[in-house]
Structure formats: C-alpha cells, structure tokens
Amino acid sequence: MSEQPSEGPHAAGIVGVAVPHNPRARRLRSKVWNDFSKERLPDGSHVAVCHHCHKQLTASSRSGTTHLKNHLAICLSTGTRPARGRRRKLVVRRLLLRQVDQNAGPATADSTPIGYDPNAFDQETSRQDLARMIVRHGYRFSIVDDSGFRTFVTNLQPGFRIPTRESVQSDCMHIHDAARSRLRVALANLPSRVSLSADMWRSAVAGTDYLSLTCHYITDEWKLKKKILNFIQVDSASTSADITSNILEKCQEWGIEKKIASVVLDNCLYSDEVGPELLQLLHNKFDLFHVRSCAHILNLIIQESLELVRDLTDRVRASIRYVKSSQVRFIRFQEAVKQSGLEIDPRPTFLAHDTNSNNVNNNWASLYVMLESVCRYQKAFARLFEWDPEYRAYASADDWPAVSALTECLDVLYHTMEKLPTVENPTANLYFNEICAIHLLLKEWCTNRYTVVATMATQMLEKFEQYWEVNKTVMAFASILDPRYKTKSVEYFFRVVYKDPYESKSRIDGIQASFIRLYNEYAAESAGQSKNEPVFYKGTGRAGTVAGSGLDYSSGAHNKTFSRITLSDAKRGLDQYLEETSSGQTVKSDLDLYLEEAVLRNKEGRVDEASFDVLAWWRAFSAKYPVLSLMARDILGVPVSTVPLDGDARTLNDYLSTMDPVTVEGLICAQDWLRDEDEGPKAEDGTSAASGASDLNGTHGANNVDVPILTN
16 A cells, blocks of 8 residues: 555645655555655645656546656666656557556555566567568568558667568568478378478569479378478479479488378479379388379369350350340240249349359359259240240250259259368368269269250269279278277278279279288388388188197196195196197287278268268377377378369469568478477467477467468
8 A cells, every 4th residue: 555645636746845755654565666756845736756857747545656657667677757748659659568468466555567667668579570570461572561560669669779671571480480490300200101292382573483392291190281382483484394303402401302102283384294203212121102182183183074064054154145135035034923823032143243154164063053043944034935026046955954953963063072172170080981982973973864964974984993003002092090980980981982893893802902001101110210020911700719728737847736736836837828729819900990991980880971080099099009190190291182172273462472482481480380389289388289389389270271361
C-alpha cells in the first residue's frame, strides 16, 4: 500500500515551492519511491519528483503509484527528458500498451502487469521476429516502408529501429539458412527412408518455370510429414538429363540419395525419361519404387477419353446455349418443364455454367458438374425437342439416356477423385481399394448398352492398366500393411478383377512373393544393425509338432526308490523335456505372427473406415512387429496421390515472380519449414519445441503442397 497523504490531486509540473516530505509521516512502501521523492507544496498538496528528469507528478492519496511506474518506464527507456507534448503522447502510448497486455493481472494502486519488464525490449530479437513474420505470412519486404506499418510499430515500441527492406531480405535468408541446417541434420538422423516428389510450377513471367522437390516421410512419432527441399528455376531448354542431374545433385546436397524409397514425377518435365534414369542412379540395397500419382494419371485418362464423346457433350452445351439465348426461348423451356411435371426453377443452375467447349473440355470436372445439373431437366429438353421447331438441331430425346449414363459414370469418378487428395493423413494404404474398384467398374462399363459409354470406358481401361502395372505393387504392399485388410483386399480384388482363376492366383502369388522378399531384406538389415541372427519369413502358419511329455530321470534315477529321487533329478528331467519338445518348433518372424492374427474389426465386427489411424496403430504395435514396422514406416509414407483434382498447373504469384531465383527458393522453403516450428508443441520456456533443435515433429498436414505465397 502506498502512503495516503493529504487531499488534493495536482497535475504534473505544478508551480510552487516544494518542501520535503515529513519523515514522521507513514512510511512509503512501494519500490517506485526509490526513484521519486515525495514533497509537499505550499498549498498543502503533495507531488512526486522524479530523480532522473526532475518532473513533478501528483502524489495525492487517491492517485496511487501506477502513473509513477508508467513515467519511470518512459523516462528510463528514453534516457533524456522529452519535450512536454511528446512526454504526454508517450505516457498515453504506454498506458494503451498495458491495457492490451493479456498477461496482466488486475490493476491495483501498487501493482504492475505480471511479467512486464520495461527493460526487456531487445532490438535484435524483435528484428528476427519481424523477419519470421514476413517469411511465415508471405508479406512483402517493402512492408517496412509503409507509413501505416511504421506508425504502428513506433506506437507499439518507440525504441525499435525499423530495418530497411534490404536488411529484412537478408534476415529472411538467414532464417532460411538456419532452418535448412536444422532440417538437414534431422533428415540425416531419420532412421526411416523417404519419398521424393517433383512438381513443376509456372511463374507469372513468361518462359520461367520452377521445379519443386518435396520430401515425404514418417517421423519417430509416426506422423506423416512433407518438406519442400528445393525450388529450382528450370530453363525452358532443359533436357531430361538436365532435370535428372538437378534432382540427383539436390538429393546429394541433402544427404538422402541412399535412403530414397520412391520417386513421384508425374507433374515433372520429361517424367517418362527422368524416372528410369533416377531409378538407376539412386538404386540402393532395397527396392526403389517409381510411383505414378493416381490422381494425376486418372485426371489425364478421363480428360483424354472424353474427347471420344465430344459430339454428344457439344449437343448438350448447344441446348443450354439455346435456352440462355433469349427470354422467349427461356419461357418455352419453362413451359416444357411444367408440362414434364418437374419443379419450375426461375433460375436453373445449369444456366450458370460456361458452355464454351474449349474451356469445359480442358477440365472434365467442370463438364461433369454441368451434365449433372442439366440431366435433372432431360424430360423438359426431350419435350422441347418434340414441339419447338427451332430446337430440332440440338440434343434429341434419344441423346438424353446416353447423357444420363455418361453422367453416372463421371459421378463415380468425380467423387472418388474428389476425396483422394483431401484426406487428412493420406497414407498409401488408403488408395488400393478405391483404385481396384475403379478398375472393376471400367471393365463393366466396357460392355455398357450405350455406345458412347462403352467407347470411352474401353480407352480409359487401356490407359488405366498401363498405370496399374506400375503402381499395383506398392499400393498392394500398403494394403497388406493395413491391419484391417492384410492380404484379404489383394486376394479379393484380384479374384474379381481378373476372372481367370489361373491369372488371379498368379498375380496374388506374385505380390505375396515380392512382399516376403522385401521383408526378408529388411530382416537382414535389421539383424545386421543389432548383430543378431535374422529371422526370415517361412510361411509355416503353425508351430512344429510337439514331442511327448513322458519323463525320463537320468543318471540311474529309475533304480532309486521314490523317496530317493532328488529335486535335481526332477530338474534334469525338465531339461530333457524342453530339449525334446523344442527341437521341432520353428521360430516365427513378426510377419508370420502378423498374418496369423485376424484382421482388425470394430466393436460391430465391421471395418472402421472413418476414424481408423493406421499410423497410430503401427506406433502402438511397432515393438511387437519390429521388422514389419520398419517396412510400414517406409511404404505407408509413399505419396500415392499428390495432385489436386483441379490442379492443372501451379503458378507463382506476381510478387515472387519478379524476384531472383535464390530469394524465391529461400522464401518458399523457409515458409514451409517454419510452419512446423511455429505450430509445434511448446516447450516449458514457451518457445516452440522444434525451433533450435534437429526435430522433424510438428503438426503440419501432408495432403497437398500448402504454401500461402504460392497460388493455384
């Protein structure tokens, strides 16, 4: 509690002769009085005189000491006595700053905000925070020149010296360099293998492309992560050898060239040539998978196959244009809707679609949405064809059943494709069942009664099976490593897709043999690291025959009377029994144990499709299946699908397109790396647990490349 002097508050700078405070008055207990002297004016009021600037502030019984502490913070931080008007502004700014302090406790006459230290401001720390903010949110370097930003910072902390844009750019690149060093050490310490994907990005500047290299992996905490390793400018004259050399060079710089599990190059220049070259150059002791992104390949297959039915879809677009062309024709259409018994909509949704065939054909998803909306009115269009003479050149009544069948096929593909890239944790096991189902449907559609559907499906199936031959192994492996399915999905779908029993059995056996071979390679590698004898999968399925249980007391025990048989004799019999019964048993590998156990089901006895987390399961059971968990960590992290449904191309924003390639790479990579550090778990000191440590564990999702300063 501060002293309660006599009445009468007075403003600072009171004119008059002050007399010293009576020492016999109540003791001044607040520490603020170490920097102030309390004096009495001739009129009986009291003032507090600052020891540093000699300013007089009111010291009445009702004024408390908070205003004295605010003045002291300003006085000590500036070091000089500011002008009268500036002093008042600084006081107001300090008071406003304290009011928004979320950590402050309830204000009292003798308290300061909790944790507040007027001398804690650090210029270098604040400057680094500014650079991190610019990197993290993709702000312009020139933000430091904006008058509004400068005013805001000055009001917030008058002592902060705002750096130039050149200094900010340099600070941002230092952040990139430091984060790169941490990530490189972390990747080197990562015990699992990684997958690599390459994507092309376009710049707003014509003729400039960039190659984005992304690393996918599963952490020690069994979290799926991805990091943009490099963002390289690619010359338009680059050859496949140049692209391969660039990728290999960057892998060597990161030290991951010997631990790559798979490469995905569908959205890369010369992917058909670069893939085999990389497989040869990066080959290591384990199999290296060249994966084709299912979303990307299916996109291309569907888009190309729809060209075969363009005549039909063009007639549908012409029908929509007819209705939109005039008010009179729209009224006729509404009358046809009424006569067909359909609900009249004053503004049908299909009227909002772009009917330009060139635009729609470049995006099959847009074509599907248009067909889906217009098929609701197929009866109305058929009736319009019957009695409107001007409509005879458009989609006829015979066209609409085929249009409806085509739309149903696209509906299945659209909703399957739509959910592939939007799964929260897109592990490789999520795709096998979906892709097999598409494979089966394509075979059925090839015999569809409508020629347009059968023709389109036949071409799609031919191209799909080329992709399937490349991807089926890694996708089947991932399905086997899903405890909900194990080998059951492979066995079921191969038998229904391949009708010939011999072919289906041959393909199932081939997948299982390849899986066992890869497992044995992991078993040998694991045993070499632990200096133990490897336990390979033998496929016994059950333990060996157990010997009989008769006892044979050795060393002449049978000649002894029962009372003379000792405890040692009984133990020797146990040793003999263990030797006899163990000699025929087979030591099982963890793959034997894993496959012998029943598939995982929920309480209702069904497969848990919605909430099951395969990575959490393997984290819980990695000790039980030590070798198999190593395989799971590498296989489940393979990016089977990497491109969004509508991701025809990726484009840098205008701001980045004007920068030099080194700065572009620094900003994009640093932003991606800082995301985990900024959002990661907090340490006891309040800082991010990932910052300053070689740690790859954060909370970043792995579905798609999510970089705010890039635009799709």
